[in-house]
Amino acid sequence: MVALPSRIIIYTLGLLLVHVTRVTPATISSSPAQTFNGIGGSGAWWPNDLWHFPEATRQNLASLLFSQSGLGLSSYRYNIGAGGVNVSNPTRAPETFFVRNGVYNFDADQQGRYFLNEAAKRGVSSLTAFANSAPPSLTSGGASCNGRFVSGNGDAYGTFLADVISHFHSQGVNISLISPMNEPDSNFGPSPCGQEGMQVLPNQRAEVVNGLWNALQARGLASTVGILADESSSLGSAVNEYSSWLPQVINKVAALVHHTYDFPSDSSYTNYVSNVRNQFPGKLSWMSEICCSLGNADGSGKGWSGGYDPTIKNALMFSSLVFQSLVLANEPHYDFWTLVSNGLGCSPQNNPSCATSPNSNGWNDGLIYYDGNYARNGNFQLYIKKQFWTYKHFGNFVKPGSQRRAITGSGSTKFMMAVTDSSHFYVIAMNPNSADTTLALTFPESNGSLGHLLAFSRYLGKIEMCKHILNAQVSIRAPCCKQWYDCAECHGESQTHPLAKTAEMAFICKKCKKAFRKNMSEYEESDEYCPHCDNHYVIEAKTPQAIVGVEGEDARVDNRMLKDDRVKQSTNRSLFTINSDDLTDKVG
Structure with a gap:
């Protein structure tokens, strides 16, 4: 059984999630319903x-x-x-x-x-x-x-x-x-x-x-x-x-x-x-073309409309349209x-929440956004909204030559599909409701091996671009075989070890050349001293940044990404970046 939290999930098989409220059965057909392009x-x-x-x-x-x-x-x-x-x-x-x-x-x-x-x-x-x-x-x-x-x-x-x-x-x-x-x-x-x-x-x-x-x-x-x-x-x-x-x-x-x-x-x-x-x-x-709609996660309320909504609700609404074309039709x-748009409807330099908050002036016509005033203000940043991550599930697994298998039974909905290639089953399912449900899937007999579930966490809506994930700095342990796997995206944490996101300032002491951190929620200027040599005056501050740690026994910092043995031994420790020009191999 695989529990479906109220987000899109994608999985191969294996990892169990919690918060079960209702169990419904469904069966994946042994015959292909269509071949994808x-x-x-x-x-x-x-x-x-x-x-x-x-x-x-x-x-x-x-x-x-x-x-x-x-x-x-x-x-x-x-x-x-x-x-x-x-x-x-x-x-x-x-x-x-x-x-x-x-x-x-x-x-x-x-x-x-x-x-x-x-x-x-x-x-x-x-x-x-x-x-x-x-x-x-x-x-x-x-x-x-x-x-x-x-x-x-x-x-x-x-x-x-x-x-x-x-x-x-x-x-x-x-x-x-x-x-x-x-x-x-x-x-x-x-x-x-x-x-x-x-x-x-x-x-x-x-x-x-x-x-x-x-x-x-x-x-x-x-x-x-x-x-x-x-x-x-x-x-x-x-x-x-x-x-x-x-x-x-x-x-x-x-x-x-x-x-x-x-x-x-x-x-x-x-x-x-x-x-x-x-x-x-x-x-x-x-x-071959659709964009520009507001509406609800289940697809209701859809229709041609202006307005920019980068939230998971709009991302699920557009996912319902993909299911409609691929499964229903x-x-x-x-x-x-258009894959990329300048239709933010606001200035990300003047408004820090511009890219992450809905507004009525922009357009839902892209997956990745940029500042239309880049030529004047020099802002070359890319902004990714939640629809990018939901659409990624289809892009990553609905490949040319792969086949859809029908899912039938009382637990099946129009927001789920099974995709097979030569050796794997992939199930893409969406729960647009606020309550969790559990799906008991019956697979056709197969001579191949099945992989591990990597599901969207319920924390997805709270996490932005997690650089530690993109850099493979965190691994998770599959409960079925107890082996460790790279966490390749922002959906690899189970509910027992959510991401812990804080903001920290990194410092480098010019006297002893060691680095240290300060939690920005507790930081005061009087704290600008080096804990290694008590130097109060020659401190170089680095740019504050989001720090994402891991919690729980089934998540760990990937040792391959770290230079300092003391950090390697601390699996629940947050990471921060120090330029190699500033520091060679010392992490305080």
């Missing part, structure tokens, strides 16, 4: 800002997005820009490769290319290129927004997109999917516009697909690069318009991809999927909208 998000717009951040920050961001210690994304959507003509927001005006028909500047958009290359280099398997608008000369208004695709330009537009894909392939960046019209149901006017956009009428969409497919075919790419269509903004508009154009090109479309900005009910979503599968047998549908692929 990937979990990802969009690289639209934010690279234009992040390109100006320090290289170390850009590399850290790439790790947060693409490494398994971060989100572990298997899908990345690169935005092919149209030059941002008549777009008022510079961040949302990506450069274009297009000079004129057949002539390109592939040195353009170094901002977007940087993160696309990082995704490819770090092994992201599903790379999609998508366009919000054709080059301005191919639109009715001669701009990157507030216009319409001009009939008769299908071949020219398809040639441009295919040449871009061919160029990236020659550079070793194997884009495998291309979307020529992102939200063709809007032109995002009036001018000046907030973003790029091009309306493509339903009776024009077959021409766009045909032009692109012919260009891919001419370059030998039609069998390796799939066309996605039509990325309408809502399920309602998509299903109402498919019949007027899609049958003409259905064999040239790899998947029917949609957005869910209508925040459909469960019944509306299943009706859409049923209609697609009845009209176009063998074609998959999947969700049985779709194989899920992309969140």
Whole structure:
């Protein structure tokens, strides 16, 4: 039995949690219900800002997005820009490769290319290129927004997109999917516009697909690069318009991809999927864009809305939408909208709680945030909200080729899924309620070995970026085999040994060269003396920082991270950082 506290948990099997109030049984099917394609998000717009951040920050961001210690994304959507003509927001005006028909500047958009290359280099398997608008000369208004695709330009537009894909392939960046019209149901006017956009009428969409497919075919790419269509903004508009154009090109479309900005009910979503599968047998549908909602942890109250909420409640609400697409709709692929956003709605330099407190001025359109005023104030910090950690569960375990197994029984809910690969079962389950419950899971027979549960602690909502976890400075002991394992994330502590978080000041004595600490809750200036040599005057203070200790016999400080034997012997001792330039091997 595995207890589910009122947070998302992810586990393989083994560790028991406490506070059991109700036991419900459930069984994991021995037969796969679907095969997954990937979990990802969009690289639209934010690279234009992040390109100006320090290289170390850009590399850290790439790790947060693409490494398994971060989100572990298997899908990345690169935005092919149209030059941002008549777009008022510079961040949302990506450069274009297009000079004129057949002539390109592939040195353009170094901002977007940087993160696309990082995704490819770090092994992201599903790379999609998508366009919000054709080059301005191919639109009715001669701009990157507030216009319409001009009939008769299908071949020219398809040639441009295919040449871009061919160029990236020659550079070793194997884009495998291309979307020529992102939200063709809007032109995002009036001018000046907030973003790029091009309306493509339903009776024009077959021409766009045909032009692109012919260009891919001419370059030998039609069998390796799939066309996605039509990325309408809502399920309602998509299903109402498919019949007027899609049958003409259905064999040239790899998947029917949609957005869910209508925040459909469960019944509306299943009706859409049923209609697609009845009209176009063998074609998959999947969700490629969603953001910007408030609401409750169980998904109720969702809907298009401004407002910034970095709390676990909003993170669980967005997780309910992932479950809706993957489990209820049985779709194989899920992309969140923009992975990084400047929509904090407040100034983190003027307000210390800006990034961690809800406000009505920002937007829930990202997983990682940055200060939009970075160019003026020099703030290059990244801010991670709770949705990053919940989405990480899907990114880390819902991998291409993995399979979902249905969970049935009185204990099953729409907020749980079992995922298998060649050797493991992973169960992702969410309890959006305030009361704990216990799930008794029956697994199908397996010849493989089962791993250890690593579950979200109920303390997750109180813990921010725990550097000791990211640096593997804490280990936990599994109760089943009594072996020690690295605590890789902020969910590895059981309820019997929670994290103890304090704030401390580190000092270095210039006289004896030893270091010591002061608890900031008890600190006074009169305490500025060295406990080693009683020197009161030549003390160099270091920056205060959060110190996270461990409690309990089943948690310990990882000795590999420590230099001083006295600290190694004290398993319940907090850690603080001292620069190697200031101190070689002495910790007071």
